[in-house]
Amino acid sequence: MNALEHNPRSHDSQDVTSAMSSGPWRIIPLETHDAFLNMALDEACSEQVAAGGIATIRLYRWQPSAVSIGCFQSMRAEIATERCDALGVDYVRRRTGGGAVYHDHDGEITYSVIAPSSWFSGITESYQLICGWVIDGLAELGISAQFSPINDIMVGDKKISGNAQTRRGGVLLQHGTLLYDVDVDRMFSLLRVGQEKIADKLITSVKKRVTRVLDHIDVDAVSREDVTRALLIGLTRDKQCQIGSWTAQELSRAEALAKSRYRDRGWNFSR
DSSP states (O other): OOTTOOOOOOOOOHHHHHHHHSOOEEEEEEEEEOHHHHHHHHHHHHHHHHTTOOEEEEEEEESSOEEEEOTTSOHHHHBOHHHHHHHTOEEEEOSSOSOOEEEOTTTEEEEEEEEEGGGOOOHHHHHHHHHHHHHHHHHHTTOOOEEETTTEEEETTEEEEEEEEEEETTEEEEEEEEESSOOHHHHHHHBOOSSHHHHHHHHHHHHHHBOOGGGSSOTTTOOHHHHHHHHHHHHHTTSOEEEOOOOHHHHHHHHHHIIIIITOHHHHTOO
């Protein structure tokens, strides 16, 4: 048994049994890229899974910090791009749906799960399954979290993780953020939220409705590396996993996609 294999535990969901019996999984340990390459790596990996390649779980951070919008959103309507430019914050359109998300370099850890969609059943069920893996990781830190349909993870009545998913070409891609820290004021300075009074109300409301890992751990005893390790344990439990790396073909394809799609104004401002 390698370091990423764990003893099976009992689960009620049929989805869990499917994902446990499928595999193997490749694990890409925590890495840091800009927004464009992060999104391109997800797509390049999805292509290799569609071609029969290995299912992959990856952890990553964003450098510089970035804002991503859902596939069907308008960049101009959602993002204060001039403010982003002034602060050196990237902005990019995702292939997944959902809303605009601020990805702070120091404030979050992001994961992606990329696997054959046949390993999973319905949308809500697959969200619950994969979010359950993140919840298992939080439990390693002594944080009790719950799944909140359709795609959130809560600690009590506060959100600690948001997630998004797409299924294309027989491949499921789900990625999500774990809030290690959060700067709500900075986040809303980068989003277009209407009138200033509305923005103030939203900031106050969001501060009451979100939480972060730092609120629930002893920061002197638990490092960011410990949090990353715990998340990885949750994501890999009950699976046949091996630490891996990107292939030369995936890296080449991702670099091409980053240039041709994710850095392209035609893609980012297509709506």
